[in-house]
Amino acid sequence: MKQDYEKLNFAVGPVMSGEEVLEVASRNAPYFRTAEFSKTMLDCEKNLLTLADAPKNSRVVFLTGSGTAGMEAALLNTLSRNDKLLIVKGGSFGTRFCEIAEALGIPFEPIEIEMGKTLHKEDLDKFEDKGFTAFAVNLGETSTGVLYDIDLISDFCNRNNLFLIVDAVSTFLAEEISMEKSNIGALITGSQKALATMPGVALVFLSSDGIKRVENNKVASLYFDFKNYLLDGTRGQTPFTPAVSTLLQIAARVEKIIENGGVEYEIKKTADLANYFRTKIADYPFTLFAEVPSNAVTSLKVQGDNSAVTIFETLKNEYDIFICPNGGSLKETVFRVGHIGALETTDYDELFSALDDMKKRGIIK
Amino acid sequence: MKQDYEKLNFAVGPVMSGEEVLEVASRNAPYFRTAEFSKTMLDCEKNLLTLADAPKNSRVVFLTGSGTAGMEAALLNTLSRNDKLLIVKGGSFGTRFCEIAEALGIPFEPIEIEMGKTLHKEDLDKFEDKGFTAFAVNLGETSTGVLYDIDLISDFCNRNNLFLIVDAVSTFLAEEISMEKSNIGALITGSQKALATMPGVALVFLSSDGIKRVENNKVASLYFDFKNYLLDGTRGQTPFTPAVSTLLQIAARVEKIIENGGVEYEIKKTADLANYFRTKIADYPFTLFAEVPSNAVTSLKVQGDNSAVTIFETLKNEYDIFICPNGGSLKETVFRVGHIGALETTDYDELFSALDDMKKRGIIK
Numbered sequence: 063m064k065q066d067y068e069k070l071n072f073a074v075g076p077v078m079s080g081e082e083v084l085e086v087a088s089r090n091a092p093y094f095r096t097a098e099f100s101k102t103m104l105d106c107e108k109n110l111l112t113l114a115d116a117p118k119n120s121r122v123v124f125l126t127g128s129g130t131a132g133m134e135a136a137l138l139n140t141l142s143r144n145d146k147l148l149i150v151k152g153g154s155f156g157t158r159f160c161e162i163a164e165a166l167g168i169p170f171e172p173i174e175i176e177m178g179k180t181l182h183k184e185d186l187d188k189f190e191d192k193g194f195t196a197f198a199v200n201l202g203e204t205s206t207g208v209l210y211d212i213d214l215i216s217d218f219c220n221r222n223n224l225f226l227i228v229d230a231v232s233t234f235l236a237e238e239i240s241m242e243k244s245n246i247g248a249l250i251t252g253s254q255k256a257l258a259t260m261p262g263v264a265l266v267f268l269s270s271d272g273i274k275r276v277e278n279n280k281v282a283s284l285y286f287d288f289k290n291y292l293l294d295g296t297r298g299q300t301p302f303t304p305a306v307s308t309l310l311q312i313a314a315r316v317e318k319i320i321e322n323g324g325v326e327y328e329i330k331k332t333a334d335l336a337n338y339f340r341t342k343i344a345d346y347p348f349t350l351f352a353e354v355p356s357n358a359v360t361s362l363k364v365q366g367d368n369s370a371v372t373i374f375e376t377l378k379n380e381y382d383i384f385i386c387p388n389g390g391s392l393k394e395t396v397f398r399v400g401h402i403g404a405l406e407t408t409d410y411d412e413l414f415s416a417l418d419d420m421k422k423r424g425i426i427k
Numbered sequence: 428m429k430q431d432y433e434k435l436n437f438a439v440g441p442v443m444s445g446e447e448v449l450e451v452a453s454r455n456a457p458y459f460r461t462a463e464f465s466k467t468m469l470d471c472e473k474n475l476l477t478l479a480d481a482p483k484n485s486r487v488v489f490l491t492g493s494g495t496a497g498m499e500a501a502l503l504n505t506l507s508r509n510d511k512l513l514i515v516k517g518g519s520f521g522t523r524f525c526e527i528a529e530a531l532g533i534p535f536e537p538i539e540i541e542m543g544k545t546l547h548k549e550d551l552d553k554f555e556d557k558g559f560t561a562f563a564v565n566l567g568e569t570s571t572g573v574l575y576d577i578d579l580i581s582d583f584c585n586r587n588n589l590f591l592i593v594d595a596v597s598t599f600l601a602e603e604i605s606m607e608k609s610n611i612g613a614l615i616t617g618s619q620k621a622l623a624t625m626p627g628v629a630l631v632f633l634s635s636d637g638i639k640r641v642e643n644n645k646v647a648s649l650y651f652d653f654k655n656y657l658l659d660g661t662r663g664q665t666p667f668t669p670a671v672s673t674l675l676q677i678a679a680r681v682e683k684i685i686e687n688g689g690v691e692y693e694i695k696k697t698a699d700l701a702n703y704f705r706t707k708i709a710d711y712p713f714t715l716f717a718e719v720p721s722n723a724v725t726s727l728k729v730q731g732d733n734s735a736v737t738i739f740e741t742l743k744n745e746y747d748i749f750i751c752p753n754g755g756s757l758k759e760t761v762f763r764v765g766h767i768g769a770l771e772t773t774d775y776d777e778l779f780s781a782l783d784d785m786k787k788r789g790i791i792k
Contacts, residue, residue, distance in 0.1 A: 066457035066464065076456035076671050087672070088453030091441035091625050092431035093749040099431065126627050127492045127650065128667035134650045158649070165649045254668060260456050262491050262627040262670030282647060284523070284530045285492065285499045302493035303619060305627030305670065306441050307452070384458040 064382040070409055073386040074204055074232055074359045075254040076261045077403025082318050083259050083311045091306040099306075100298030106313035107295070113316065113325045114249055114267050115240035121273060123266040123291040126305045129231040129252035132264025134162045135286040136227055136248045137198065140268075140275040141168050145195045148224070150215075153177055154205035154389070155229065159198050177392065178361070180354040181210045186218050196225040202233040205388065207352040207361030207398055209237065216244040225271065231255055235319070235328045236358040236402055247272040256328065256358065256402040259311035263304070268292075332357045335401040339410050343399075346417060347426065351396050359386070361398045366427055370397040376425055381416040429747040435774055438751040439569055439597055439724045440619040441626045442768025447683050448624050448676045456671040464671075465663030471678035472660070478681065478690045479614055479632050480605035486638060488631040488656040491670045494596040494617035497629025499527045500651040501592055501613045502563065505633075505640040506533050510560045513589070515580075518542055519570035519754070520594065524563050542757065543726070545719040546575045551583050561590040567598040570753065572717040572726030572763055574602065581609040590636065596620055600684070600693045601723040601767055612637040621693065621723065621767040624676035628669070633657075697722045700766040704775050708764075711782060712791065716761050724751070726763045731792055735762040741790055746781040 071078050079087065092099070107122045114120075125135055137159070141147060147168055149159045152175030163170040171194075173185055181199075197219050202209050212228075219226045227248045230239055234249070235256035241249055247269050254261035266288070268276065276288045284290075290301040319328055336357045340350070348362035355361070364370050374387040374397055386398040399413070420426045436443050444452070457464070472487045479485075490500055502524070506512060512533055514524045517540030528535040536559075538550055546564075562584050567574050577593070584591045592613045595604055599614070600621035606614055612634050619626035631653070633641065641653045649655075655666040684693055701722045705715070713727035720726070729735050739752040739762055751763040764778070785791045 066461065067454040069457065071455065071458055073458035075668060076458065078455050084453060084455070088449060089432040090436065090443050090449070091619065092434065093436055093438035093441065093751070095752065096431065096743065127496065128669065130667040131492065131650045134648065162649045165647055165652070167647060252668070254456065254671075260625075260670065260672045261668050262673060282530055282532060283499065284527045285496045287530070302495040303440060303617070303626050304493065305625065305673075306619075307625045308627060308670075378461065386458070387460065 063379065069378070069382045069384050070412060071384040071403065072399045072405070072413065073384045074398060074400040074402065075252065077254065077258050077400060078405065079258050080315070080318070080404045082314050086311045086314050087260060087307060089307070094306045095299065102313050103298035103309065106309070106316055109316040109320055110265065111267070113235065113319065115242050116267055117242040117269055119270040120241060121268050121292055121295060123268065123288050123295065124300055124304060124309060125264045125266060125291065126262060126302070127264050128261070129250065129264050130158060132250040132252065132266050133159060133229055134166070135264070135288065136250050136266050137162055137168060138166055138281050138283065138286050139279055139288040140225065140227065140248050140272055141196055142279060143167055143169065145169065146193055147196045147198060148173060148189055148194045150175060150181055150199040150210060152179065152181070152206065152208060153203040155200040155203055159200065159229070178206050178208060178351045178353060180208050181214065183214060186214070190222060194222060194224055196227065198227040198229070200229040200231070201239070202237065202356035202358055204232040204359065207355050207359045209233070209352070209354045209356035212239070212244050220245055225275065232358045232402070233356060235325060236332045237356060238329060241267060241269060247275070253308050253312055256332065257312055257315055258403045259315055260308045263308045263312065329357065332401050335405055335407065335410070336360060338407050339399060339401065342410070342414055358402050359398050359400045361396055363396050368427055370395055372425065373397055373420070376420060377416055383413055383416055428744065434743070434747045434749050435777060436749045436768065437764045437770070437778065438749045439763060439765040439767065440617065442619065442623050442765060443770065444623050445680070445683070445769045447679050451676045451679050452625060452672060454672070459671045460664065467678050468663035468674065471674070471681055474681040474685055475630065476632070478600065478684065480607050481632055482607040482634055484635040485606060486633050486657055486660060488633065488653050488660065489665055489669060489674060490629045490631060490656070491627060491667070492629050493626070494615070494629050495523060497615040497617065497631050498524060498594055499531070500629070500653065501615050501631050502527055502533060503531055503646050503648060503651050504644055504653040505590065505592065505613050505637055506561055507644060508532055508534065510534065511558055512561045512563060513538060513554055513559045515540060515546055515564040515575060517544065517546070517571065517573060518568040520565040520568055524565070524594070543571050543573060543716045543718060545573050546579065548579060551579070555587060559587060559589055561592065563592040563594070565594040565596070566604070567602065567721035567723055569597040569724065572720050572724045574598070574717070574719045574721035577604070577609050585610055590640065597723045597767070598721060600690060601697045602721060603694060606632060606634060612640070618673050618677055621697065622677055622680055623768045624680055625673045628673045628677065694722065697766050700770055700772065700775070701725060703772050704764060704766065707775070707779055723767050724763050724765045726761055728761050733792055735760055737790065738762055738785070741785060742781055748778055748781055
């Protein structure tokens with residue numbers, strides 16, 4: 063059996079990294095309170111803003127933490143007890159937004175969506191003109207693989223004058239996202255998804271509206287207080303020792319993406335892999351679980367008495383392949399296969415060979 | 428000029444990593460919701476508790492974040508508005524504890540210590556029997572290189588029945604620390620100091636008293652809520668995607684330390700380097716700034732019209748060596764040289780050669 067880090071990894075984060083990232087990762091983390099590091103970070107921020115099609119005067123906060131730290135810090139900094147937040151709750155990450163709002167004491171109401179389903183206009187109708195001030199959505203609900211309709215959401219927010227917070231942890235660089243066109247106030251992503259660097263950094267993009275909310279807010283945290291990050295960020299620094307190596311990996315990666323032709327190239331690569339996989343997987347006893355699947359990941363519901371957990375465990379232990387299991391009520395019936403990170407079509411061929419073998423052996427029925 | 432990551436680094440975090448750490452760092456971060464990763468983490472926690480001489484039933488929380496995240500989360504989880512906290516304030520990190528307590532609304536009083544001085548019995552006398560419930564100290568005040576007297580502090584806390592929180596970010600593995608003997612309730616360290624792995628993970632050790640405080644507390648945060656970490660930690664997991672690579676580096680590093688002979692070996696290595704450096708540096712126009720210097724770092728005050736900033740910049744740009752500059756009021760007069768990370772006496776010889784050359788060139792007078 064191969065070591066875990068040698069296995070072919072179709073999980074949805076951490077994902078496999080490209081050569082340009084692993085090279086940076088293999089180096090010592092340098093001392094960083096220097097003009098050189100500052101310049102790298104300022105260039106990196108500029109590149110990221112381009113990739114998110116961010117409007118003028120937007121900024122990026124580099125927060126050392128998990129994606130959830132980014133979600134919490136975004137809510138904490140841009141909202142208060144005087145807001146009334148709508149949250150799309152269609153899976154684990156929608157639930158997480160609710161738990162964060164609850165913990166922070168931000169008044170909110172969930173829009174309950176059946177797992178695997180997307181958000182429809184009818185789901186929003188009853189929330190029109192109801193005094194809400196903000197809207198939070200996981201654009202891709204990573205737990206179910208569902209993509210929500212950003213245009214539908216953006217129109218609703220514009221019409222109701224809502225501040226829009228988008229968790230794009232698994233959709234940034236995998237789906238078309240324009241902060242400008244969709245009037246997104248805060249956009250969250252993480253280092254370990256399509257950015258394909260080591261986990262441990264959350265990125266929060268703020269529009270000028272978002273920045274205004276941060277500046278007018280007083281938060282009960284030093285570590286999460288974006289005011290300090292925005293201030294130090296003007297000179298390419300962070301208030302506290304960041305995950306220096308991961309930041310340098312992100313800088314190298316976004317430079318490479320821009321060299322390769324920008325965000326369109328990345329999105330197309332992921333969409334092509336998703337299509338390649340989805341076309342072939344139709345021959346197996348699994349059905350697409352997501353009503354509208356995101357490019358980043360395919361969630362599959364097993365048919366008959368197949369077990370999602372057994373498929374995950376067998377692929378890991380006997381074929382050195384990681385797919386992504388589900389938790390909770392979907393544990394036995396749903397598994398996911400990612401399309402982000404350093405993956406090629408040949409990697410999927412390897413996965414299909416393994417699945418074929420498992421069919422022959424009767425592990426997949 | 429060498430690249431930043433190739434320079435000889437005497438900064439006090441990030442520091443240079445050993446081979447066993449860089450090897451792990453160079454690998455892909457594997458999928459981690461597995462029995463294999465859980466086992467590695469449970470072993471790692473056990474090893475860490477041994478290194479901290481933690482009493483029975485202690486635990487370690489692995490928090491993805493900077494050292495400051497560890498400081499904030501420790502205060503947030505173990506204290507409340509009903510506590511009355513004493514904070515040793517003798518430099519930037521003592522000040523940071525105060526800022527955190529302020530942000531969290533925890534009532535506190537600072538013990539003001541002149542920068543460069545240590546804590547004396549007389550500093551504590553006026554706080555005896557004054558209704559305090561907790562005590563926070565940066566055992567090594569990294570900004571000034573001062574080591575405080577843990578026995579003095581521990582006796583004071585035991586006598587006054589105070590819950591003791593020790594920031595050991597730069598002293599863990601560099602000074603003798605026994606959670607058990609000193610009755611430490613919460614001990615904080617970071618991945619990028621003497622652990623010498625990539626920055627981005629804070630470790631918070633909790634004694635059973637500390638755990639009790641966590642369990643009886645309700646915190647206004649999801650990300651920082653230790654209850655979730657303690658629960659998932661029982662099976663070697665974390666509630667949110669952690670900095671997987673850094674955790675695996677920590678696991679490899681502590682295994683190596685224990686192989687090498689344990690914490691005593693690490694402390695001796697650092698103390699020996701500090702002594703080697705301090706003996707030789709006596710011939711240069713710098714004086715020791717710290718009344719009681721910690722093993723981890725030597726802070727030096729420049730004599731005459733020497734400039735600490737110029738020395739830092741020249742070493743960086745012309746000799747490919749990082750020392751650690753100071754900020755604020757000490758910027759022009761104090762610099763620091765670290766003794767943690769993958770350093771050898773020959774590295775100091777290289778530093779002294781550079782200093783000698785700078786003397787010849789009249790940059791050091």
